[in-house]
Amino acid sequence: MSQTLPLLEVSGSPTERGQAQGETFKELIRDLVTVNFEDMVHGTQGYLTKERVYEIVSTYAGPNRDYAPHLFEEMEGIAEAADVPVEDLLALNGFLELHDYYSDAFMVSGCTSFMVPGDTSGEGALIAQNYDLSSIYAAAAILIKVKNEHAPDALFYTSAGMLGCAGVNNAGIGVVINNLVPSDASGGVLYPFIIRRILESVRIGDAIDAVIAKPRASGMNYVICDENGEIYDLETTAQEYEVICPFDGPMAHSNHYLTDRLKPFERRQWDQRGQSILRWGRATRLLKSCDKRNADALKNMLSDRVNTPVGICRHNEIHNGEACGQTIAGIVLDPPGRKAWFTRGPTGENEWGEYSLN
Known part of the structure; x- marks a missing residue:
């Protein structure tokens, strides 16, 4: 792992910005999505199963799309380029909020x-x-x-x-x-x-x-x-x-x-x-x-x-x-x-x- 934080400059449409991140950091994103689910399941003693996470995440999609349609589009661009489901990226972006459904975990x-x-x-x-x-x-x-x-x-x-x-x-x-x-x-x-x-x-x-x-x-x-x-x-x-x-x-x-x-x-x-x-x-x-x-x-x-x-x-x-x-x-x-x-x-x-x- 590099001692410095990698810097990516993005521009263009929301989709193009998201695709740039998804393409550049595809492996990091895919790896983090996997361990994020594992960490939630382990950290909540099995309470936040993957199925339960998807159930909660389904309540996030509408409010976030309404709040900032262009940012939701950017997230979809990340998901497309990294080849991961949008639901998995919602779970990643909401990992702190998800833990609050089982507060002992955090x-x-x-x-x-x-x-x-x-x-x-x-x-x-x-x-x-x-x-x-x-x-x-x-x-x-x-x-x-x-x-x-x-x-x-x-x-x-x-x-x-x-x-x-x-x-x-x-x-x-x-x-x-x-x-x-x-x-x-x-x-x-x-x-x-x-x-x-x-x-x-x-x-x-x-x-x-x-x-x-x-x-x-x-x-x-x-x-x-x-x-x-x-x-x-x-x-x-x-x-x-x-x-x-x-x-x-x-x-x-x-x-x-x-x-x-x-x-x-x-x-x-x-x-x-x-x-x-x-x-x-x-x-x-x-x-x-x-x-x-x-x-x-x-x-x-x-x-x-x-x-x-x-x-x-x-x-x-x-x-x-x-x-x-x-x-x-x-x-x-x-x-x-x-x-x-x-x-x-x-x-x-x-x-x-x-x-x-x-």
């Missing part, structure tokens, strides 16, 4: 995000995250740079076969995420579709609407920043949302709800809150104690090993007899500067690549 791995508000002109504003998942996703980590005819160009991290996970556009809009574990998962819009709609936005108000305007398939925490340094943290369930803003200084988020109104939605049987609370607290402390909060400082924070092997940075070690997940990629975004830094995880072990959309 145990130890989880992302940590960082927010650094700049001044009112946007200077100094940064958002960042570690993208932590099962190690099965490591080989499929890629970067896509998309040239749009009727929307801003964008650069984003994703897994091969997925529409997008975190990134920035040349209008100065950036987004990172954290998975949440609500109890109201249902048929609705999947988070990769929402990520791409955010990255098609010119104004941050439109990016916020991309998150909250339609019912979602499940909950996610979306951290959105614009060219003026406006940062909005949107905690969501499938049906509800709350907004947090770092008005009082730097802020962090992990995988539990911070807003009082949404805390009751959190799965009661989810038994990894302690690890999420630790990462949130540790990230907050690192941010508050740092004098110079620039991109290099955030890269160092993303490499933090406190509470290993289930800290901010993961190394696919064993915790209580189970694999605890791996930091698949590190991401630092400077939306006002239209810049991004990405590294293959675990953070601190590989070179960071710097990218510009200027």
